[in-house]
Amino acid sequence: MIEAITGSDRNTALIKWYGNEARNLPWRVFGDPYLTLVSEAMLQQTQVDRVIPKFEAFIDTWPTVEGLARASTNQLLAIWSGLGYNSRALRLRESARIIADGGWPTSVSGLQELPGVGPYTAAAIASIAFGVDVPAIDTNLKRVLSRWHGEPLSGKLLEEFAVGSIASPAGLWNQAVMDLGATICRPTNPACGDCPISRWCADPTVYEPPVKQSRFKGSRRELRGALVRASVSNGDLYAAGEALGRSDTEISETITALRTEGLVD
Numbered sequence: 001m002i003e004a005i006t007g008s009d010r011n012t013a014l015i016k017w018y019g020n021e022a023r024n025l026p027w028r029v030f031g032d033p034y035l036t037l038v039s040e041a042m043l044q045q046t047q048v049d050r051v052i053p054k055f056e057a058f059i060d061t062w063p064t065v066e067g068l069a070r071a072s073t074n075q076l077l078a079i080w081s082g083l084g085y086n087s088r089a090l091r092l093r094e095s096a097r098i099i100a101d102g103g104w105p106t107s108v109s110g111l112q113e114l115p116g117v118g119p120y121t122a123a124a125i126a127s128i129a130f131g132v133d134v135p136a137i138d139t140n141l142k143r144v145l146s147r148w149h150g151e152p153l154s155g156k157l158l159e160e161f162a163v164g165s166i167a168s169p170a171g172l173w174n175q176a177v178m179d180l181g182a183t184i185c186r187p188t189n190p191a192c193g194d195c196p197i198s199r200w201c202a203d204p205t206v207y208e209p210p211v212k213q214s215r216f217k218g219s220r221r222e223l224r225g226a227l228v229r230a231s232v233s234n235g236d237l238y239a240a241g242e243a244l245g246r247s248d249t250e251i252s253e254t255i256t257a258l259r260t261e262g263l264v265d
């Protein structure tokens, strides 16, 4: 079992800093699980500044989980357009349908049964919206905690260190660490001189670069995005694929896959 170093002093300084410096993000209405669910689904593969306008348009269109449950595929994908990984939108609507029928699960394990909700998103919703004291472990939190500890943490050790380091309410603590990681304890060149908890940080040089994403240009992902955009605007799917220089065989295989996933009619 890893011990957290003087966790309470560090947490006091961290939460005080967060009180003054928290990012003003539109989904930060404490206790609203729907806003947290939508934002976490969008943030899974997309940067915060690209998510903000999409999130606002999404919530303007479907302010409640019941409204999202009734959304048409075309409108859903049109609003989602630009975020990529469109199947996330369908899984989000599927989750909304389950919640609209049966209510919100409030435990981490219950939330993880929703489509597209993994351990991190479940822990984020449970802690932020339902007051469960559990750390929400993503790559951001992993990097920050590894530096606190002084060596790269992963798996069980990471989980133990996170549980040992957490403050209650964990929803606040999770968001404070998220903001510290996003604004000060950045992947490269962390601003340790501005860091509110530098006294309790073992090694600022700890950093494991994330696995590089494969190239987008020329990828199947690029073609899928173009075909979905053509479909929601009632355009010609083959013309959209040909504009990217793709063969008829590749276009037709991709359309078949998108149809099977329910992403194009």
Ligand code: SF4
Pocket: 144, 147, 148, 184, 185, 186, 190, 191, 192, 195, 196, 197, 198, 199, 201, 202, 203, 204, 205
């Ligand atoms: S001192 Fe530097 S490395 Fe440590 S938590 Fe603060 S910003 Fe991150």
